[in-house]
Amino acid sequence: MRKWMVMASATILLGAGVLVFLLFPNSSEEITMEQANETVITLYGGEVEQTTESGKVYSVEFQRADGRYLALVNRQNGQVENMELIEKTAMAKELTEQQAxxxxxxxxxxxxxxxxxxxxxxEYEVKVREETQISTIVLSxxxxxxxxxxxxxxxxxxxAEEPEPERIITRDEAVRLAKNTLDGELQxxxxxxxxxxxxxxxxIENDQTEQxxxxxxxxIRGDTMSVEWDD
Incomplete structure (x- = not known):
């Protein structure tokens, strides 16, 4: 009886060992880069750009529509230990300039x-000129x-004040020219x-001639434009 129980126990343990091997055939081996890449893309989508070994992890850089990411995959158990955004992809503009x-x-x-x-x-920045102000509108x-x-x-x-025209004839010159018409004392x-x-x-007044x-x-020209005589 005891012999039969020992043989049954051995059979059960052997079967359990086979089951573990079937379920986890590589549990004692490191995963490959290809497996790390497949894990990342399955979880997050996108396309792998490059993968490198870094200590106990694989560093997987991959590109998605919204940016470029870095995932660290444990080489022993294949789990993603960390993921971070490296560079965000700029959103494509939808509005035209006219719509803005x-x-x-x-x-x-x-x-x-x-x-x-x-x-x-x-963003668009639009400056609108109004009657008394300029409005700046920033639009997505x-x-x-x-x-x-x-x-x-x-x-x-x-x-702006208009510059005063240059005077070619000075005041003294104008008096001298005027005395060509009537010589006398300047008033x-x-x-x-x-x-x-x-x-x-x-x-001008001339006391001798009483003119x-x-x-x-x-x-500018020095011309005598007019003469007004006082009686």
Whole structure:
């Protein structure tokens, strides 16, 4: 009886050993790189770019639609011990520039002054010129969401003063030229600015002849433009 029980126990242990071997044929061996790659792609999808041995793990770099990742796979048990994002893939822009302009004009009434695209942020920045301010609207190029709106006032420039035309004829020269018409004592000499260079009004009085005149002398040409005699 005891002999039969010993033989039965041995048979059961042998069967259990065979079952373990069948279920875990490589439990004492390291997994291969190919097996590590297959594990990562099965779990996360994408495409393997490169795999390297690093101590007790395989470092598997793989690319997915949203970025490039690194997974560390245990070489003994095939488990993924860690996974991290190495580089995020920029989202492809969906909005065209015209669509971005149209959306910006819904937020600010005016005319589009400029538009630029930031590839890293996948954003459009649209500047809209209004009557008194410039509005800057930042839009997501993926879905058109308005992320930021800011305004800055338009600085009004004061009209530039027109430079005074250069006077070729000086005041003294104008008096001298006026005395060609009437020689006498200077009473007054006044400069008047005009678009064509201005003129001098020179008032001269001659006590001997009892004459008095106001002579108009062009400040550029030196011409006598008019003479007004006082009785």
């Amino acid at each position: 302009k149209d959306l910006a004009l819904e937020k600010a009434e005016g005319t589009v002054d400029s538009i630029s695209y930031d590839e890293g942020r996948n 190029a993926a879905n058109g969401e308005v992320r930021k709106i800011s305004q800055e006032p338009i600085e009004t420039e004061s009209p 007054e000499a006044e400069f008047v600015q005009t678009e064509d260079g201005g003129y001098y009004l020179v008032e 008095e005149a106001t002579i108009q002398i062009h400040a």
